[in-house]
Amino acid sequence: MTSLNPETKICDEPLLTPTLPTILEGTKSILDYIPSHNMTSKYAVLQEVNDKEMESWLYFIKYDGNEENLNHLKKQLESIEWYIMDDCSTFDIDLDHLISAQTAKEMTKIELNAYRWHSKYDGILDKIDFNFKKKDDNDTKIIKVFDMLAYGQIEDYISDEDVDEEDLTDTEDVENSDSESVSESESVSESESPAIKKTMKKIPPTLLKKK
Numbered sequence: 001m002t003s004l005n006p007e008t009k010i011c012d013e014p015l016l017t018p019t020l021p022t023i024l025e026g027t028k029s030i031l032d033y034i035p036s037h038n039m040t041s042k043y044a045v046l047q048e049v050n051d052k053e054m055e056s057w058l059y060f061i062k063y064d065g066n067e068e069n070l071n072h073l074k075k076q077l078e079s080i081e082w083y084i085m086d087d088c089s090t091f092d093i094d095l096d097h098l099i100s101a102q103t104a105k106e107m108t109k110i111e112l113n114a115y116r117w118h119s120k121y122d123g124i125l126d127k128i129d130f131n132f133k134k135k136d137d138n139d140t141k142i143i144k145v146f147d148m149l150a151y152g153q154i155e156d157y158i159s160d161e162d163v164d165e166e167d168l169t170d171t172e173d174v175e176n177s178d179s180e181s182v183s184e185s186e187s188v189s190e191s192e193s194p195a196i197k198k199t200m201k202k203i204p205p206t207l208l209k210k211k
Contacts, residue, residue: 011088011146013052014153037162038062038122039105042098044070046154050115052087058118059154060104063095066125066158070095073128080141088146105162116152123159 043060050057061070074093082090104120111117130144155161 011086011143011150013087014147014151038160039101041101041122043101043104043120044093044095044098046073046091046093048089048091048149048152050087050089050151051084053115055113055115057113057116057152058107059152060099060107060118060120061125061154061158062122063098069125069127073125076128076130076132077145079132080145081138082142085139085142088142089150090142091145091149108162108167119152119155120162121155121158121160122162126157128157 042063044063044066046059046061048057048059049055063070070093074095077091077093082092084090101120107118108120128148130141130148132141132144136144
């Protein structure tokens with residue numbers, strides 16, 4: 001989680017550490033996980049735009065059964081005048097133009113981002129309250145939302161992410177791959193110019209969880 005500092009109004013990337021996905025808790029391995037694959041409901045779209053990563057991430061949330069909590073989330077987000085502030089993300093949600101489960105699922109497969117992909121959630125959304133105070137100015141509200149939702153932390157408030165087996169990687173494999181990438185990057189930096197250094201991709205979002 002980030003640290004809220006209304007005086008400096010700075011957004012820092014949440015402290016995340018690689019581990020098995022939240023959706024896999026209670027299972028022996030990633031192969032034991034059976035996603036719901038709900039393909040009948042309609043989905044609302046929550047968008048996070050991150051200026052630091054220069055990416056936009058879409059979170060598709062099942063509308064049926066989550067109407068009240070989605071509207072509560074929307075009301076709070078709409079109380080903010082959003083703009084790019086430091087490294088903060090901006091958020092918006094569309095409850096008027098719901099999309100099909102098929103569209104949501106297909107969108108999770110597109111490969112346009114380097115940091116994280118889009119996500120589809122079939123579970124029940126918890127009530128998210130940013131605890132805005134009357135004294136909070138606009139920037140403070142932006143930071144509070146960032147502190148709770150930035151970098152895909154919406155997964156902490158909803159269950160049943162629809163992830164296929166081929167999209168999952170075991171923690172040990174990721175750590176080994178990450179170590180190999182670091183060694184390879186260091187080797188390249190020693191022998192080649194900075195202009196052709198490899199860019200290391202970050203750990204996939206389903207393997208990220210707050211400490």
